[in-house]
Amino acid sequence: MKIAVYCSAKDSIPAEYLALGDAFGAWLGEQGHTLVYGGATGGLMSRTSKAAKAHGARVIGVIPSRIKAAGRLAEHCDELIEVANMSERKQRMRDEAEIIVCLPGSYGTLDEMMDATSSAIVGEHHKPTFVLNYKGFYDALRQQISHMQLLGFIPAQQSYEPVFVNTLEGLYSEINNINNKS
Numbered sequence: 001m002k003i004a005v006y007c008s009a010k011d012s013i014p015a016e017y018l019a020l021g022d023a024f025g026a027w028l029g030e031q032g033h034t035l036v037y038g039g040a041t042g043g044l045m046s047r048t049s050k051a052a053k054a055h056g057a058r059v060i061g062v063i064p065s066r067i068k069a070a071g072r073l074a075e076h077c078d079e080l081i082e083v084a085n086m087s088e089r090k091q092r093m094r095d096e097a098e099i100i101v102c103l104p105g106s107y108g109t110l111d112e113m114m115d116a117t118s119s120a121i122v123g124e125h126h127k128p129t130f131v132l133n134y135k136g137f138y139d140a141l142r143q144q145i146s147h148m149q150l151l152g153f154i155p156a157q158q159s160y161e162p163v164f165v166n167t168l169e170g171l172y173s174e175i176n177n178i179n180n181k182s
Contacts (some may be wrong), residue, residue: 001179002060002095003028003037006112007044008105009072017104020134021047023168024103029055033175036096038089039080042071044103049074051061062092088116099127099178101171102162104137113162120160129162130174140165 007021021044026037028048033050038045039061053059053076061077064085073080081096083089090112094100116129131138142164148154150173165171 001033001098001175002036002096003099003101004072004093005048005101005103006093006105006109006116007037007048007103008109009038009040009042009045009048010106011043013043013104017134018044018047018104020044020107020132020168022051024048024132024171025053025057026050026055027168027172028052029057029094031175031179032056034058034060036060036062036093037068038093039074040067041074044070044105046074055079060096061110062089063095064089085157086111094119094125094127098127099175100127101175102129102131104132104134110141117160117162119157121127126160128174130171131162131164132136132168132171133164134168137164 029052035039035047035049035057040063049059055090058078060079061074062081063073064083068082081092083092094116101118102109119125151157163174165174
């Protein structure tokens with residue numbers, strides 16, 4: 001399966017988060033999946049993509065021209081798709097993927113996660129989105145979602161919502177469940 005991964009591009013994050021990228025990337029390759037990611041260097045992006053490639057995954061990078069021009073182009077992609085900007089990157093990654101996975105990250109990761117969710121709500125895609133809530137990383141976001149539901153901004157019964165999982169093993173199980181249904 002083609003799996004888009006949204007995640008941090010920062011190297012200065014705690015080592016245990018970088019190790020998540022190593023583990024998830026290795027699993028992607030071992031399971032024969034294709035990684036679709038941002039095509040740039042840094043943080044979880046580099047760690048996930050390098051581990052995926054080292055373990056046999058096909059790696060597709062989708063990189064905006066500005067990031068490429070800044071010298072942040074990853075060298076290990078099997079296929080590199082250059083796009084004009086971040087909006088096109090989100091769209092192209094979503095289009096390429098069958099499943100979306102959000103690892104810990106910052107503004108860009110949140111933007112990608114919300115874009116995938118809102119575009120699914122309006123029917124642009126029906127691809128499952130999984131969010132790794134490692135050590136409660138996204139607990140505050142989950143509280144905010146609950147708050148918005150309580151106030152009626154988000155319906156209690158949604159047609160689409162991301163699935164939060166707390167461990168890599170839980171994430172693997174969710175992906176395997178989708179893979180087994182195909």
